[in-house]
Amino acid sequence: MIREVRREDIPACVNIIKQSFRTVADDFGFTEKNAPRFTAFATTEERLLWQMESEHRPMYVYEEAGVLCGYYSLFMQENKECELNNVAVLPDYRHKGIGKKLIDHAFSMAKELGCNVMNIGIVEENVRLRDWYEKAGAVHVGTHKFDFFPFTCGYMKKKL
DSSP, X not given: OEEEOOGGGHHHHHHHHHHHHHHHXXXXXXXXXXXXXXXXXXXXXXXXXXXXXXXXXXXXXXXXXXXXXXXXEEEEOSTTEXXXXXEEEOGGGOSSSHHHHHHHHHHHHHHHTTOSEEEEEEETTOHHHHHHHHHTTOEXXXXXXXXXXXXXXXXXXXXX
């Protein structure tokens, strides 16, 4: 079941994001030292609460048998666009279709909220993730290399 995040869910959401993105960090050799701004290391309760209460980001969790095991949020942008953020599934719950359910829900919610385009940022070197989003209809539109990341940021878009 996918539902809106409640304030009391924030600690569990931080855990989902950190654990999920930690596997990516491990796969690609990112550490707190070489990538302190990477999601696995930079996500905190304070940050998510600020996104919820100050930015009013729509945030959703996937709950299975009472366990919060998936998460995503939307960042509303200009020109009827939004950005998909922190799609995450706990490692023990992967390969069950939860991630697909989350992004399908995100596309549907974004459209319901008036968005025509979903922007998606990825670790460019994560070819498997890029392929996954492409199968969901997203198109790769570019890259950018930031000095503070040991990877290239890839950018994708999906028309809603």
